[in-house]
Amino acid sequence: MTEQPKNFGFGEDETMLKDSAQKFFSDNCSPDKIHGQVARDPSIHRPIETIWDKSLWQQVVELGWTAVCIPEAAGGIGMPLVAAVAIAEEAGKAAFPSPLISTYCATFTLMACDTDTANKALGDIATGTATTLAITNRDGSWESTDTDVSVVDGKLTGTAWFVQDAKKSDRFVVSAKGENGVGLYLVEATAANIDIIADGIIDLTRDQAHITFDAAQCTELAAQGAGDKALDAAMPSILTIVSADMVGAGEWLLQTTTEYTKTRVQFDRPLGFFQAVKHPLVNVMLDIDRTKSLVYNSACSIDSGESNTELNARMAKSQASDMAVFSSSRAIQFHGGIGFTWECFVHIFFKRQMHNHVLYGDAKYQRAKLADMVIGKAA
Amino acid sequence: MSEAHKMDTPEQSAFRNHCKEWLANNHPGRPTVKLPLGALELSDPEALAWLQKWQKSAYDAGLIGCDYPKEVGGGGMDNCQSIANTEMQRVQTPYLPNIIGMGMAAPTVLFHARDEVKAELLPKLFSGEEIWCQGFSEPGAGSDLANQQTFAERDGDNWVINGHKVWTSLAHFAEWMILLCRTSKDDKYNGLSYFVVPIKKALGNGVTVRPLIKLTGETGFNEVIFDNLIVDDRYRLDDVGAGWKVAMTTLSHERGAGPMTTPASGGMAVEEEEGAQTNSAMALIQLAKQQYRNGKTAADDPLIRDDLIKMMIRQEAFRQNQRRASVPSLTDHPMRIPLQFKLVATEMAQDLQQVAYEVEGAASTLYVNDDNAPVKGQWPLAYMNSFGVTIAAGANEVQRNILGERVLGMPKSK
Structure with a gap:
């Protein structure tokens, strides 16, 4: 194993990027503003709609954040994965409603395709074409070979489920099964013969849909038999970027809840005086720090071209999922009665964490994969 | 390179x-x-x-x-x-x-x-020629360290020390002890002072060292009784009444959070010949592969596999936290990770060794004095010993207070 940089590859450029992301979100994306936007209608039977600030997304594109990890040859900036991790962490801390994280996931997949069509799609992402993965079947399987879409004569038929930020995206990277295995295909959101049906979801900071294809036109990104391999190759980066978002959200929950326990007084003392509150919050901090270090390590191992990237990424996502549940549940609990209401901002982050918790596999799923890798398949 | x-x-x-x-x-x-x-x-x-x-x-x-x-x-x-x-x-x-x-x-x-x-x-x-021990804990001063009752009374250029210290590792070999004690009963914290005292020289002449027996049946630490021990004032550290401040220097280094790096050698597996490494997830996985129940190994049980991998992840996270702690730009509070080390490391080892009970199953009942015990009973022994370190050096409950108060800025729990 090569020795990795002690700073995980966070050089001057990456640190500056993280600082500017932090500033951007604190200037433009306060919890107050987000809540006013995405939580306007608390009705449990509210109409399914996609609410987001497109102008803010345009600014993100102009800052070059969709291009950070795309190779220069494909029209990007060519920074390491830790750069995107830095942005994702800050985006998570702001619960930023945008197709940024989903576009990163599509970016890593396109980078793993290594075809002209994929490279062209990367160039478009760099200039702001929001692109998302449509790779999950009705059962919500995270396995790269599982898809309910088939490809016949170069056209797609079937349904892709659990597509993230579908209504905010301009394009889909669709996995489909053909005679020779799973391939990957690019489909425009405006294409004929597709129906994007928005799901009614709990998380207010994103949208999700299932997409029905009925002999839809598409462009091949990875040939049959190569698509699942590209997804497998991209999966460590995907798991890492989603986990980074969760680290940011976890930190917001920790800081916000800690501040609340300093001011809220019961039994003549601030809540934080009581060890029944203090100790679990410290445990939340321990959980966040474990996750953060595992996420940085995972990103760094990918940037260093290590061979054990799947191991590192699944460790990070397993820890991130456990932390997401713990940090968000403690935040609600320690806010007490107000934490149980719609008006308190905590539910925004709670819902984002619980959504991320299952994306690309929850903690137990990751550990089962890790067990097969490290211990060997069970008898 | x-x-x-x-x-x-x-x-x-x-x-x-x-x-x-x-x-x-x-x-x-x-x-x-x-x-x-x-x-x-x-x-x-x-x-x-x-x-x-x-x-x-x-x-x-x-x-x-x-x-x-x-x-x-x-x-x-x-x-x-x-x-x-x-x-x-x-x-x-x-x-x-x-x-x-x-x-x-x-x-x-x-x-x-x-x-x-x-x-x-x-x-x-x-050089190691003179071994040192630490005289902080007392029967009435454990987690509440400032509740020191050992008393040093001034007598010209000397101090006369009386009291009782416990859990004193290495006292049976030590030439010197770092000693926290009381020099005034008027103020809990400002009534403390700090000395270095030559204990071996004074054995039988003001100092008695007796072994304490752990719940494992092993010895390893001691109680030390001071009965009119005379100590020269030159061995007082810092001012009279500044003992708590001096003790904080000791404790921050004990927690790996002080300015001086502790010399540390190691890595040699001392129990190698007995095959008993009881401090790593990989060793536990090896154990699980060897422990059979109903024709399968513990490593084939899905619930145990989950526990084993949880431990592996925690161990790797600890390693990566150590790495991140050394990069100031990647931590928002300089003490946030260093102050976690003792707490996290000791609980990780304890939980790891607890999983070993499930891995060994019925055989975990067997102790080091039984020839049929897996790896000579070292895993249960390690588990029992693990409480020494989750309690010592500030019980982990105190560590959580410290983290909550110093890093998160929460109100003091006392």
Whole structure:
């Protein structure tokens, strides 16, 4: 194993990027503003709609954040994965409603395709074409070979489920099964013969849909038999970027809840005086720090071209999922009665964490994969 | 060339080469005596003597006390101890016996003793010729450390000490003790003072050391009774009444959060011949592969697999936290990770060893005195011993208070 940089590859450029992301979100994306936007209608039977600030997304594109990890040859900036991790962490801390994280996931997949069509799609992402993965079947399987879409004569038929930020995206990277295995295909959101049906979801900071294809036109990104391999190759980066978002959200929950326990007084003392509150919050901090270090390590191992990237990424996502549940549940609990209401901002982050918790596999799923890798398949 | 090497200063680089070269020719090899798992469990004088010889040779070669000033027996270098530690650990040298001396007494003496006392005490501390122990805990002062009852009364240029210290590791070998005690009953914190006291010289003449027996049946630490022990005022550290401040220097180093890096050698698996490494997830996985139940191994059980991998992840996270703690730009509070180390490391080991009970199943009932016990009963033994460290050095409940108050800024729980 090569020795990795002690700073995980966070050089001057990456640190500056993280600082500017932090500033951007604190200037433009306060919890107050987000809540006013995405939580306007608390009705449990509210109409399914996609609410987001497109102008803010345009600014993100102009800052070059969709291009950070795309190779220069494909029209990007060519920074390491830790750069995107830095942005994702800050985006998570702001619960930023945008197709940024989903576009990163599509970016890593396109980078793993290594075809002209994929490279062209990367160039478009760099200039702001929001692109998302449509790779999950009705059962919500995270396995790269599982898809309910088939490809016949170069056209797609079937349904892709659990597509993230579908209504905010301009394009889909669709996995489909053909005679020779799973391939990957690019489909425009405006294409004929597709129906994007928005799901009614709990998380207010994103949208999700299932997409029905009925002999839809598409462009091949990875040939049959190569698509699942590209997804497998991209999966460590995907798991890492989603986990980074969760680290940011976890930190917001920790800081916000800690501040609340300093001011809220019961039994003549601030809540934080009581060890029944203090100790679990410290445990939340321990959980966040474990996750953060595992996420940085995972990103760094990918940037260093290590061979054990799947191991590192699944460790990070397993820890991130456990932390997401713990940090968000403690935040609600320690806010007490107000934490149980719609008006308190905590539910925004709670819902984002619980959504991320299952994306690309929850903690137990990751550990089962890790067990097969490290211990060997069970008898 | 590794990244660690690339970041070396010229002084560090030259020193690293010196360490490598010296270790290549002077590694002490396998011990000729049976060593316990760590220095705090030393009970055999021959084992101690063998380790003292190793510590002295490493000190003479400049690998111990590197960052301390030359006037006090140190190497006078900048940030070189961590390099010596890395290089010693790389070639798996035995651990160093004077662990309390180097980790707690030395930085405290450096920052708070008079110059002539530093020069008197530190060379033989670093060389390991004089073993040190720590006199903080008392029957009534555990987690509430400031509740000291041991009393030092001024008598001209001397102090007369009376009291009772407990859980004193290595006291049965120690020449010196770092002692926190009370010099005034008027104020809980400002009534404390700090001394270094020569205990071996005073055995039978003001000092009694008696072994305490742990729940495992092993000895390893002691109680120390002071009965009119006379100590020269020159051995007082800092001002009368400043004992709590001095104790904080000791404790921050004990928690790995002080400015001085503790000399640390190690990596040699001392119980290797018994196949009992009880501190790593990989060792536990190996154990699980060997423990059969109903024709399958524990490593085939899906619930146990989940537990095993959880431990592996926690262990890796700890390693990566250590790495991140050394990069200031990646932590928002400088003490946030260092103050976690003791808490996290000790609970991780305890949980790991608890999983071993499930892995061993019925055989986990067998103790070290039973020939049928898996790996000689070392896993249950390690589990029982793990409570020593989750309680010692500030029980982990106190550690959580410290983290909540100092790092998260929550109100004090007292």
